[in-house]
Amino acid sequence: MDKKTILVLNMGMKSIRSIIFDEEGNKLASAAVPIITSLTGECVTQVPAEWWEKACRVIRETVTDAGNISVDYLTVTSSSSCLVCVDKNGDALLPCMMVSDKRAKAESDLILEMPEFAELRKKSGLGMDASLLIPKALWVKNHEGEIYEKTDKFLAPNDYLILKFTGRYVTDYMNAHKWHYDMENRRYPSELLEKVGIRSNLLPEVVNPGASIGRVSKKAAQKTGLTTETEVIISTYDAICSFVGSGVLEEGEAGDVSGTVTVFRAVSGQKRIIPADKIQQIPYYEGEIYIVGGSNNLGGGLIEWVKQCYYQNEMLPYELMEKDAGEASLGAGGVIFLPYLLGERAPIWDSSARGVFFGLERMHTRKEMTRAVFESTGFIDLDMISAIEETGLRINKIRLSGGLARLNLISQIKADITGKEVEVLSEFETTATGAAMIALFGQGIYSSLQEAAEKFVRVRMIIRPDSKNHEKYRELYQLYQDTYRTLKPLFPRRMELTEKLYGQKRIRIENL
Numbered sequence: 001m002d003k004k005t006i007l008v009l010n011m012g013m014k015s016i017r018s019i020i021f022d023e024e025g026n027k028l029a030s031a032a033v034p035i036i037t038s039l040t041g042e043c044v045t046q047v048p049a050e051w052w053e054k055a056c057r058v059i060r061e062t063v064t065d066a067g068n069i070s071v072d073y074l075t076v077t078s079s080s081s082c083l084v085c086v087d088k089n090g091d092a093l094l095p096c097m098m099v100s101d102k103r104a105k106a107e108s109d110l111i112l113e114m115p116e117f118a119e120l121r122k123k124s125g126l127g128m129d130a131s132l133l134i135p136k137a138l139w140v141k142n143h144e145g146e147i148y149e150k151t152d153k154f155l156a157p158n159d160y161l162i163l164k165f166t167g168r169y170v171t172d173y174m175n176a177h178k179w180h181y182d183m184e185n186r187r188y189p190s191e192l193l194e195k196v197g198i199r200s201n202l203l204p205e206v207v208n209p210g211a212s213i214g215r216v217s218k219k220a221a222q223k224t225g226l227t228t229e230t231e232v233i234i235s236t237y238d239a240i241c242s243f244v245g246s247g248v249l250e251e252g253e254a255g256d257v258s259g260t261v262t263v264f265r266a267v268s269g270q271k272r273i274i275p276a277d278k279i280q281q282i283p284y285y286e287g288e289i290y291i292v293g294g295s296n297n298l299g300g301g302l303i304e305w306v307k308q309c310y311y312q313n314e315m316l317p318y319e320l321m322e323k324d325a326g327e328a329s330l331g332a333g334g335v336i337f338l339p340y341l342l343g344e345r346a347p348i349w350d351s352s353a354r355g356v357f358f359g360l361e362r363m364h365t366r367k368e369m370t371r372a373v374f375e376s377t378g379f380i381d382l383d384m385i386s387a388i389e390e391t392g393l394r395i396n397k398i399r400l401s402g403g404l405a406r407l408n409l410i411s412q413i414k415a416d417i418t419g420k421e422v423e424v425l426s427e428f429e430t431t432a433t434g435a436a437m438i439a440l441f442g443q444g445i446y447s448s449l450q451e452a453a454e455k456f457v458r459v460r461m462i463i464r465p466d467s468k469n470h471e472k473y474r475e476l477y478q479l480y481q482d483t484y485r486t487l488k489p490l491f492p493r494r495m496e497l498t499e500k501l502y503g504q505k506r507i508r509i510e511n512l
Contacts, residue, residue: 018058025455029065045095078157080237104135210442233439245434247457258404262299264384272391294346328371337372378417416469426458
């Protein structure tokens, strides 16, 4: 019998990628094109029509490169907490409000004080922040009234692209959780939605990850090179997919997937009591696990920023920045970097925070500054580990993947800072592999996630922490934390002043 094939459409902050796998985990073809992200003050947006045009392009390319094979399954994964307003024709009415878009802070603060939310918070285990979907929908209602009245559905990027393939308005329960959907009782928060005046019929139908949505429509098949026999399977958002794709399936293991953002999560065999407003707990019922942790706003994106600032004209920028950071001393000669260039999500949830170099002296060069940024990626992990371990879940091993895992020095720094053994994976595209694993498991190709992981997941390198370095980093971590706590009251004042002085400036970000 022929091996089943699956095409994963993976849309991140920087690019949209199409990858075709067979059921043995072999990559048959891949293609990617960049996506434009616009930053205007607190607004971070992308254009949904661009997603679809480029999705068709990369899918057609991979189908051709794979020899025009018949693709059995297709699944889509993308960032969560992004809001697309579509009309009755399924066309986007506004640019998508991305996860790091913070314009709905006033709406978030308003909801935070509502008694209806206090009750909901206990059930969902999810706090309230401008990055989430109810505040964003309320912002549309408050500031784009005409758009709100024309809106037929509020969708996530996954949902929007699935709509383009099938004509159906559906989402999975993990994506729906960003609406404070009650995953245990399978219902949207109708009381809170009614309180803020958001019609619940604007939200899509919720189905289980791994479920079949239908087949690719004739129109979509013509645009993509797929056939109407290709079955569309729902997976979930990229952070969860990347976690599953890391093969982290035993309690005590954690996954660090550092693409543009850092996704840090651990697996638990039982439901945990989660510290308020730090991290999240997502049940993956079909996989019989709970996923504990969260995502920040920038991980690998920090390295892209360093490249743009200090290495833009270098022939081999990543090699040179790794060399520079390696030549700087541990602790970057006393320089601490706060990595909050776009504010921060888990675990501090501070949309006003911004990046800071603390401790600069005349002797410091780009070597120390680069080293400080590298070390901040390890402090990010330690922040997440501290929050996760508050639940009683102990972490003893970390699996690394994503673009940052290509830099061996960063992998060693993360091991030394956390004091944990680090396994670096061979496949950096764990988001795509995880989406494929969820979809194929859901369709019965695999009997368990463990069986899927045996096909898709390989460890390239094991790194053990240096105990002496770990002791030094423990002291530096305290300074890192104290630097943030000391500056925290100043961040809102700084934001008010910069808005007064400069207003809002539109920036096209080619690479976050």
